[in-house]
Structures are given as C-alpha cells and as structure tokens.
Amino acid sequence: MSTALLKTVSLVKSFSAAGNLFGRGGGTVHAVNDVSLEIKSGETLGIVGESGSGKSTLGRLMLRLLEPSAGRVEFDGVDLASLPRRELRRLRRRMQIVFQDPYASLNPRMRIGAIIAEGMRVHDLAPRAEVKQQVLDLMERVGLSRDVFDRYPHEFSGGQRQRVGIARALAVSPSFIVADEPVSALDVSIGAQILNLFIDLQEERKLTYAFISHDLRVIEHISHRVAVMYLGRVVELAPARSIYTSPRHPYTQALLSAVPTVEEKGRVERVVLGGEVPSPLNPPPGCAFHPRCPLAEERCRIEVPELKAQREDATHQSACHLR
Amino acid sequence: MLAYLLRRVAGFVPLLLGITLISFLVIHMAPGSPVELMTDMNPEAGPEIRQRLEERYGLDQPYHVQYWMWLKRIATGDFGRSLSSDARPVIDKIKEALPVTLLLNVLSLFLVISLAIPIGIYSATHPYTPADRATTVFVFLGFAMPTFWLALLCMLLFGVVLGWLPISGLKSLDYETLSWSGKLADRAAHLLMPVTISAITSLAGLSRYMRSSMLEVVRQDYITTARAKGLSERAVIYGHAARNALLPVITILGLSIPGLIGGSVIFETIFAIPGMGRLFYTSVLMRDYPTVMGILVIGAVLTLLGNLLADVMYTVADPRLRKR
Numbered sequence: 140m141s142t143a144l145l146k147t148v149s150l151v152k153s154f155s156a157a158g159n160l161f162g163r164g165g166g167t168v169h170a171v172n173d174v175s176l177e178i179k180s181g182e183t184l185g186i187v188g189e190s191g192s193g194k195s196t197l198g199r200l201m202l203r204l205l206e207p208s209a210g211r212v213e214f215d216g217v218d219l220a221s222l223p224r225r226e227l228r229r230l231r232r233r234m235q236i237v238f239q240d241p242y243a244s245l246n247p248r249m250r251i252g253a254i255i256a257e258g259m260r261v262h263d264l265a266p267r268a269e270v271k272q273q274v275l276d277l278m279e280r281v282g283l284s285r286d287v288f289d290r291y292p293h294e295f296s297g298g299q300r301q302r303v304g305i306a307r308a309l310a311v312s313p314s315f316i317v318a319d320e321p322v323s324a325l326d327v328s329i330g331a332q333i334l335n336l337f338i339d340l341q342e343e344r345k346l347t348y349a350f351i352s353h354d355l356r357v358i359e360h361i362s363h364r365v366a367v368m369y370l371g372r373v374v375e376l377a378p379a380r381s382i383y384t385s386p387r388h389p390y391t392q393a394l395l396s397a398v399p400t401v402e403e404k405g406r407v408e409r410v411v412l413g414g415e416v417p418s419p420l421n422p423p424p425g426c427a428f429h430p431r432c433p434l435a436e437e438r439c440r441i442e443v444p445e446l447k448a449q450r451e452d453a454t455h456q457s458a459c460h461l462r
Numbered sequence: 463m464l465a466y467l468l469r470r471v472a473g474f475v476p477l478l479l480g481i482t483l484i485s486f487l488v489i490h491m492a493p494g495s496p497v498e499l500m501t502d503m504n505p506e507a508g509p510e511i512r513q514r515l516e517e518r519y520g521l522d523q524p525y526h527v528q529y530w531m532w533l534k535r536i537a538t539g540d541f542g543r544s545l546s547s548d549a550r551p552v553i554d555k556i557k558e559a560l561p562v563t564l565l566l567n568v569l570s571l572f573l574v575i576s577l578a579i580p581i582g583i584y585s586a587t588h589p590y591t592p593a594d595r596a597t598t599v600f601v602f603l604g605f606a607m608p609t610f611w612l613a614l615l616c617m618l619l620f621g622v623v624l625g626w627l628p629i630s631g632l633k634s635l636d637y638e639t640l641s642w643s644g645k646l647a648d649r650a651a652h653l654l655m656p657v658t659i660s661a662i663t664s665l666a667g668l669s670r671y672m673r674s675s676m677l678e679v680v681r682q683d684y685i686t687t688a689r690a691k692g693l694s695e696r697a698v699i700y701g702h703a704a705r706n707a708l709l710p711v712i713t714i715l716g717l718s719i720p721g722l723i724g725g726s727v728i729f730e731t732i733f734a735i736p737g738m739g740r741l742f743y744t745s746v747l748m749r750d751y752p753t754v755m756g757i758l759v760i761g762a763v764l765t766l767l768g769n770l771l772a773d774v775m776y777t778v779a780d781p782r783l784r785k786r
Contacts, residue, residue: 238683246702
C-alpha cells in the first residue's frame with residue numbers, strides 16, 4: 140500500500156470551445172487544471188465533484204483515453220505519453236474503465252460473450268479453446284448466469300449490463316480500473332450490489348481503483364482516500380475518514396453539509412452556497428471558488444491557492460489560503 | 463422469420479391491386495388515346511377505322527371492365543402486346559430494357575457505396591480538418607450540379623474534344639465483330655461516363671449520411687470501451703464504429719431500390735441508353751397502355767421486394783430489431 144501505481148503530474152486538459160466555420164473565435168475550457176495526485180497500489184481513490192468539475196476528464200486522462208494538454212501521467216513508473224502506440228496498447232491490458240451508462244458502453248451488435256472475450260483475444264491472454272470457459276467463469280463471478288453468453292446487451296437490465304461492463308474490464312486481468320460513475324445510473328439497491336461487487340473484487344484481485352462519483356455517500360463507502368474537485372482543480376485530497384470528519388476546504392464543507400442524513404444527532408449546520416458554478420470558459424481569477432465562498436478575502440481574488448498539506452495532519456491536503 | 467416473410471408477401475397482394483388500380487385510372491384518364499395517335503396523321507383513317515381499332519383493343523368498354531380484363535390477363539402472367547407500331551409482347555420489351563437499367567444502376571450504386579462509405583468514415587474521423595472541408599465542398603458541388611448539364615459537359619470534353627469515350631448508346635456499331643475482350647472493353651467504355659456521372663450526384667447524400675452517422679457513433683462510450691480494451695485504431699473504427707454507423711445507411715440504400723429499377727428518364731435520354739426510363743417515357747407519350755401498365759407492375763413488385771429485402775437486412779444487421 141505504499142508505492143504509487145498511478146501518478147499525475149501537473150495534468151492539464153483544455154478543450155477549445157466551438158468557434159466559427161474556420162475554428163476561430165472559440166474560447167478555451169480547462170476541464171482539468173494542474174492536477175497532481177498519486178494513487179497507491181491496492182487503494183481506492185474516490186474522486187468527487189459537481190457536474191463539469193472535470194472528474195470524468197481526469198479519469199480518461201489517467202488511462203490516456205484523452206491526450207493531456209500539459210503535464211504527465213505515470214503508470215507504474217512509466218510515462219504514458221512517452222509510449223509509442225503499440226506499447227500503449229499493450230499497457231491497456233493493465234488499466235481498464237467502467238462507464239456510467241452501461242448501455243452506451245456496450246456495442247449493441249455484439250453478443251455478451253464476444254464483448255467480454257474481445258479483450259482476451261486482442262491481448263492473447265488465453266488459448267483460443269479456453270477463452271469461452273474463462274469468459275463463463277468471469278460471468279459467474281460478477282453474478283451473471285452462464286446461459287446469457289449468447290445474448291445481446293439490449294436484452295438486459297441496467298444492473299446486469301453494468302455486471303457485463305465489469306466482467307469486460309476484468310477480462311484482461313487489469314491492476315487499475317477507473318470506475319466513472321458506475322452506479323449513478325442504477326437504482327439504489329442495485330447500485331449497492333454493484334458497489335459491493337467492486338469492493339469484493341478489489342480484495343480478491345488486488346485491484347486499484349479511481350472511483351468517480353458525484354455521490355458523497357457512495358464515495359465514502361468505497362474510498363480509502365478522496366479527492367474533491369471544483370472547476371478542474373483538486374481542492375482537497377485526504378484519507379476518507381479525515382475528509383468526512385474534518386473537512387478543511389469551505390467547498391468540501393458545503394458539499395458535506397448538503398448530504399441528507401436520517402440521524403438527528405451529528406447533523407451539521409447546512410452551508411448553502413450562493414450563486415452558480417462559474418462558467419469554465421471564463422473562470423474567476425484567483426481561487427475559482429471565491430465568488431461563492433463564505434470566507435473569501437482579498438487575497439483569494441488574486442492568488443490561486445496551492446494544494447498543500449495541513450500542519451496538523453500531513454496526509455490531509457487542502458487548496459485554501461485560509462484553512 | 464419465415465412466418466414474418468409469408469405475412470409480408472401476403473400483404474403485397476392488396477397493395478399491388480391498389481397500385482395497379484390507381485395507375486390504370488391515371489393513365490387512362492390522361493388526355494389522348496393510342497388510337498388517336500395512330501389515326502390522326504393518316505388522312506385515309508376515318509371514324510369507322512378508329513372505331514374498329516377501339517373495339518379491337520377493348521378501349522370502347524368502360525374503365526372498370528377494361529381494368530377487370532387487364533387484371534384477368536395479368537393474373538395468368540400475360541402482359542399483352544404493345545400498342546406501338548412494332549406490336550411486340552410487352553414482356554419482351556421489358557426483358558430487353560430492365561437488364562440495361564439494372565446493370566447501369568447497380569454499377570453506379572456499387573461505385574457510390576465504395577466511395578461514399580470511405581469518404582464518410584474519413585470525414586468523421588478527421589472532422590473539421592481541411593481535408594474534411596475539402597471533401598465536403600467537392601461532394602456538394604457534385605450534388606448541386608444538374609445531372610444533365612454535367613453529362614453534357616462531360617460528353618463535350620471526353621467525347622468531342624478529347625475523343626476518349628463514346629458519348630451515347632451501349633455498344634459501338636462494330637460490336638458484333640469484336641473479340642470477347644474487345645466487347646468487354648467496348649462495353650466498359652460506353653458505361654464509364656453514365657455510371658460515373660450518375661454516381662456523383664448520389665455520392666453527396668450517402669457520404670454525408672455516413673459521416674453524421676459515424677460522428678454519432680464514435681462518441682459513444684462503447685467506442686471508448688473498445689479503445690480501452692487496447693484494440694488498434696483500425697479495429698475500433700472499422701470493427702466497432704463503422705458497423706454500427708452503417709445501420710441508417712441501409713435505410714437509404716433501401717429507399718434507392720425503386721430508382722434502381724425505374725431508371726432515369728433524363729439520364730437515359732441524354733446518353734441514348736435503351737433502359738426502363740426511356741421505354742416508360744416513350745410508352746407514356748404513345749399512350750401505350752399495356753406497356754405502361756406492365757412496367758408499373760414489374761416496377762412495383764420489384765420495389766416491394768426491395769423494401770422487404772432492406773427490412774430483412776436491417777434485422778440481420780441490428781440484433782435489437784430481431785424477435786417480435
């Protein structure tokens with residue numbers, strides 16, 4: 140639990156917004172802005188944030204499904220950007236992704252068995268004759284019945300499709316999985332089953348997760364450490380327990396206070412944020428959160444705060460001038 | 463599947479009856495009759511001759527009786543004889559014209575598909591690049607140009623100025639004397655211009671459909687999934703994306719089947735190609751009822767079969783449409 144399996148260094152991804160016919164006039168959106176973090180082998184890093192905070196983009200950058208505009212991603216000590224195409228494809232075996240929408244992420248024209256087997260075939264992981272047996276075993280492990288091997292994705296419910304998505308990711312025996320809102324599209328009870336499946340599989344197979352969600356409860360349940368994102372930046376990064384019991388950043392505090400609870404005791408004073416999330420096309424100067432921050436001072440409007448360790452707890456990092 | 467096919471084919475019967483009834487009425491109600499065209503220019507043909515002719519062809523009967531007589535004959539597979547001066551069986555005339563039109567249009571469709579799909583895929587995988595914009599402009603120029611105008615210009619350039627290609631007909635005068643390879647080359651030379659020009663106009667539509675359909679598909683998660691699996695870009699684009707993007711294109715191809723059989727009046731006239739379009743046009747001018755009806759019936763049957771084929775292809779291509 141000590142070596143970093145995945146490391147991002149000053150990672151930036153900017154998109155140019157649509158301009159005119161000749162591609163001019165559009166602005167630039169920094170979907171991910173200067174993100175440096177590490178995910179240790181065997182841990183789950185929860186990434187939480189509102190829509191548009193750049194969490195999905197960050198997940199895709201980690202796997203180099205998107206090309207970074209600046210910065211680096213290192214996987215197991217290897218700089219992904221330096222890898223030639225062929226090597227990158229070989230490395231893909233070790234890092235996989237599970238998407239939010241389990242329907243859109245499965246090719247509608249392929250049978251379940253073929254979808255799961257494709258990765259094995261491409262990477263030559265099993266002799267031809269054994270592929271089917273391995274796929275069936277995998278299907279059984281994720282809770283699919285063996286006789287759905289020849290079915291098509293549209294014949295399944297959302298939860299079952301997500302199981303297919305997980306089996307598909309596991310088929311190549313990866314060590315790192317980015318789970319991009321994998322339970323957000325599911326009913327709460329089904330979502331909980333899938334979440335537990337993720338946790339069991341992590342223990343069994345020594346998996347490392349980057350688990351993306353907008354749901355703080357889900358993140359709390361599965362994560363060892365949590366990164367909170369706001370407008371493309373990580374504003375707080377800390378062990379899960381520490382973030383839930385003593386959040387430092389005003390944004391995290393506001394988020395946590397908004398989580399509905401059933402217990403009367405331990406309910407925190409609700410911090411209601413004013414205003415809207417600023418347009419990422421035109422983010423505010425200084426700390427991006429300052430227009431909505433109850434504590435904002437002059438300094439916050441000018442200087443971008445750095446993510447730095449707290450004095451009392453070195454594992455807890457927060458990007459705020461004041462906390 | 464078999465039950466489905468039988469049901470569909472059974473549904474054709476009332477459909478065909480309706481089609482023939484309407485076309486029969488429309489063509490018979492059009493002003494002028496074949497008898498008039500035969501007798502007007504002949505000073506010796508008096509009213510009795512005219513009446514004799516009308517009786518001979520059954521044109522003196524009321525419409526419903528005429529339609530019933532026609533229907534009885536068609537049910538036995540008899541299309542009747544042409545009313546034009548050659549008086550040949552209608553079926554023979556169609557047998558001559560149909561292969562010509564089919565050959566031309568199938569070649570043209572083949573050319574369209576083999577160009578439009580790669581163009582569409584390329585445009586979609588390199589969107590908004592100069593190459594994408596250039597193909598867009600080129601393809602739309604082809605679309606915007608009137609066929610007959612482009613055809614005439616090409617005939618002028620390749621046929622008259624450069625003298626590379628024959629400008630009309632399907633074979634040269636000395637065709638019969640040529641060796642088989644010479645015959646083949648002669649055919650190819652005659653077909654080259656008509657096929658290419660008719661393809662250019664359809665190219666725009668289909669390549670645009672393919673492009674937008676591909677753009678739609680490539681941003682789906684399962685394409686990212688395919689990349690994440692470690693598939694090569696080729697396998698992702700051609701194996702996963704293009705196959706899904708082809709589904710809407712099948713519909714477009716299904717819609718083009720009637721044109722495949724009917725041929726184009728303008729086109730076949732310009733290039734002097736003895737196909738279905740030209741046969742239909744001359745028959746209508748002559749009020750040659752049996753031939754017109756024969757072409758319509760055969761065209762309708764082939765069109766219905768073509769649509770059925772497109773539907774069947776759809777279920778083959780898209781598992782989501784199977785069952786039910």
